[in-house]
Amino acid sequence: MKFTVSQAELSKALARVINVVPTKTTLPVLGNILLKVDDGALTLTATDLDVSVTTKIAVDVKKGGSLTVPSKPLNDLVKNLPNIPLEISADPQFKLLVTCDKGDYRISGESDDDYPALPIIDQKASVKIDAKMLSRMIGKTTFAVSTDTLRPALTGVLFQIVDKEFRLVATDGHRLAKMICRSFESNVKEKLNVVVPTKALTEVAKETRDTISVQVGQNHVRFDMTDAQLYSRILDETYPDYERVIPSNNDKKLTIETQTLVDAFKRVSIFANPITHQVRLSLAKKGLTLSAEDMEGGSTGSEKLAAEYEGDDLQIGYNSQLVLAALNHIDTKETVIAFKSPTSAGVVTPAEQADGEDHMMLVMPVRLND
Secondary structure (H helix, E strand, O other), X not given: OEEEEEHHHHHHHHHHHHHHOOOOOXXXXXXXXXXXXXXXXXXXXXXXXXXXXXEEEEOEEEEOEEEEEEHHHHHHHHHOOOOOEEEEEEOOOOEEEEEEOOEEEEEEOEOOOOOXXXXXXXXXXXXXXXXXXXXXXXXXXXXXXXXXXXXXXXHEEEEEEEOOEEEEEEEOOOEXXXXXXXXXXXXOOOOEEEEEEHHHHHXXXXXXXXXXXXEEOOOEEEXXXXXXXXXXXXXXXXXXXXXXXXXXXXXXXXXXEHHHHHHHHHHHHHXXXXXXXXXXXXXXXXXXXXXXXXXXXXXXXXXXXXOEEEOOXXXXXXXXXXXXXXXXXXXXXEEEEEEOOOOOOEEEEEOOOXXXXXXXXXXXXXXXXX
């Protein structure tokens, strides 16, 4: 293997794949990046067996070949070099030599014989969507994913196609986020349900150029992006019927300036119980009162806020951290929260939905202290 490449191009390619490399693994080869040179291009691949990313850049090829190289020393070296031409080669003992005006650097690599192959996608379904839109959908939902490994389905995001809607849904049992897009292309004839791990989506969300093509297979999904392909294992779990927990008859509606509510929650929650983070919402025609009390610490805090409220008076409690997480994903000036009763979930939505999308979040209440 021998080729020449600019530092900037190689650094960019390494940044595209490096985050998939596991920090801890029982398979040492997974700590490496696969470098393969042929047909005037360098292909870089990284995997943790669940998620794989591969990207290709044009290089001046003198001799083809392949090997795997420890990701950290290679990435650290390239990242800290100036933008100058790099001559890279490998000897028969799989040592990678990087030569440039600054010096010569040698990294011990390995044969690619034991490096895992990329999954084969036996395509069942295909979806094409604007990259910015998919990134937005991922950002609006992944915050609600569960970290409980005993409920593996909830550790991923549900990709769902129903009629003319492409939906992303995430929940941890205490909150739920759903984002619907109506501007996409698909060959799906019937309902599609696929649960994709969050780690994969975190990488996909970084792509905001052009169109992303999502190829769904039996066990894996592939995201074809502008300069990379990402493969992810599909979580082979049944996602809960989330629609059953979304109330449809919340008849009490609060409309309030988003930032005003965020700021008030931050201040009042300082005085909440540090374990429950409970904040009480007292809703009435005259407006909203937020209050919190830490019984053990003996501290209290409350604020009265101007707001538009429709419905009977209501007192309801929430974990302030869950409410703030939801409000931080509202990007309109005003927020609408719809309630039914002190024991029913509150539905949080932007006051105005953007064209072609529908965004909602749900937060379960907590029992109020008497």
